[in-house]
Amino acid sequence: MKAVIKLVPLALAMAACLPAKAWNTETHRQIVLDAVQFMKTHPNQTKYAKLLAGVNKAGYTMDQFAAAIGQGAHDVDYFQDTYLCGATTGNCQTSPAWGAGSDLARYTSYWHFQSHTHGADVHGNDFGGYNYQKMNNAGDIDTLAATWLVNDYLDDGPGNMGGWFGDSSKYNSYGITEARYRQGSYSTRAMYEDYQAFPFQPIDNLGQYFFSRFLQAPSAQTLGFVLHTTDLLQPHHTFGTLANNHSGWENWVTDYYNSEKLNDPALVLAALADFTPLAANATDIRAMLTQGGTYSYKYGGAVLSSSDHAVRRGVAKKMVPHSIALVVRLLDRAAERMAI
Incomplete structure (x- = not known):
C-alpha cells in the first residue's frame, strides 16, 4: 500500500506537466x-x-x-520510434505506463532539444540534446522523470541490453532512431544504458x-x-x-x-x-x-x-x-x- 501512495502522486505530477x-x-x-x-x-x-x-x-x-x-x-x-525499457522488467514502451495512449509523454520528444547550457556532447555535436546529467536548469519534472525512469535503457534490439528479468525489445531505437539522428557523430550502446545519463541527440x-x-x-x-x-x-x-x-x-x-x-x-x-x-x-x-x-x-x-x-x-x-x-x-x- 505504501508503494501505491508513493507512486500515484509521482505519476499524476508527471502526467500534468511532462510533455516535452x-x-x-x-x-x-x-x-x-x-x-x-x-x-x-x-x-x-x-x-x-x-x-x-x-x-x-x-x-x-x-x-x-x-x-x-x-x-x-x-x-x-x-512518432512511435523511441522505446525505453524497464531496468528490472525489461519491458519496452514508447511512453510511461500512466501516459500510454495519451498526448502527455512520448519518449520520442526527447530528441527535440538542443541544449546551449553546456558545450559539445559525447557524440561530438557542438550542442547536445536533452541530458539530465549535464543539466544546469533541472526542475521538478526533470527530477521526477529521472526518478521514474532511473536506470531504464534505450531499446537496442534483442540480445543486447536487457532488464534483470528479460528483454522485450520492440523496435531497436538505438539501431534505427538514434542511428538516423547520429548524422556523422559517434555513439555506443553504453551511452544509453541508464536514462539519467542518456546523451540524446540534438x-x-x-x-x-x-x-x-x-x-x-x-x-x-x-x-x-x-x-x-x-x-x-x-x-x-x-x-x-x-x-x-x-x-x-x-x-x-x-x-x-x-x-x-x-x-x-x-x-x-x-x-x-x-x-x-x-x-x-x-x-x-x-x-x-x-x-x-x-x-x-x-x-x-x-x-x-x-x-x-x-x-x-x-x-x-x-x-x-x-x-x-x-x-x-x-x-x-x-x-x-x-x-x-
Whole structure:
C-alpha cells in the first residue's frame, strides 16, 4: 500500500506537466501555414514563385501543400520510434505506463532539444540534446522523470541490453532512431544504458536527417518533418529542461497566438535578417538551425522563471516570428530542390 501512495502522486505530477513537445502540435501547424502565407505576400523577399512552380509541378495547390507540410510538422510529436525499457522488467514502451495512449509523454520528444547550457556532447555535436546529467536548469519534472525512469535503457534490439528479468525489445531505437539522428557523430550502446545519463541527440540532427531524405526524394511529408525544428525557438528546448514553466508557456503561446498577433508579418520580415540564407545547393541545414537555437537561448530565458503575461508576450513576439522566419528560409531552399 505504501508503494501505491508513493507512486500515484509521482505519476499524476508527471502526467500534468511532462510533455516535452516544445511548441504545441497545433502551434507547429500554424507556424508553417503562416510561413507559407508570408511568402505569398512577400514574393520579393522570398522564393515564393519558385516554390509555387515546384508545388504545382508536384500536383498540389499551394493550400494543399501548406496543409501537408503543416501536418508533417505536427506529426513528429507522435512518432512511435523511441522505446525505453524497464531496468528490472525489461519491458519496452514508447511512453510511461500512466501516459500510454495519451498526448502527455512520448519518449520520442526527447530528441527535440538542443541544449546551449553546456558545450559539445559525447557524440561530438557542438550542442547536445536533452541530458539530465549535464543539466544546469533541472526542475521538478526533470527530477521526477529521472526518478521514474532511473536506470531504464534505450531499446537496442534483442540480445543486447536487457532488464534483470528479460528483454522485450520492440523496435531497436538505438539501431534505427538514434542511428538516423547520429548524422556523422559517434555513439555506443553504453551511452544509453541508464536514462539519467542518456546523451540524446540534438534536434538539428533530426532535421538534417529528414532534410537529406527530402533532397533524395522530395515529399511534402518529409519536408514537414524538417519544419518541426522550430522547436529550437522554444527556449525550454535550448535550456534543456522539461520543467521551469515548460508546459504552461507552450499552452500560453497556443492560447494567445492570434489575439496577441504573434505572427505579425512585420516582425517576421525583421526576423529573416537573423538567419543566413541557405545556398541554392546547400545540403546541410544545421548551421542555420543553430542560429535559431542561439537566438532563443539568448533572448528567451525569461519564460523559464516567469509566467507573467507581459513577460511571455515579450518573449513570444520574438520567438514565434523567428520560428516563422526559419520555416521561410527552409522553404526557400526546398523551392530550389522542387524546381528541378
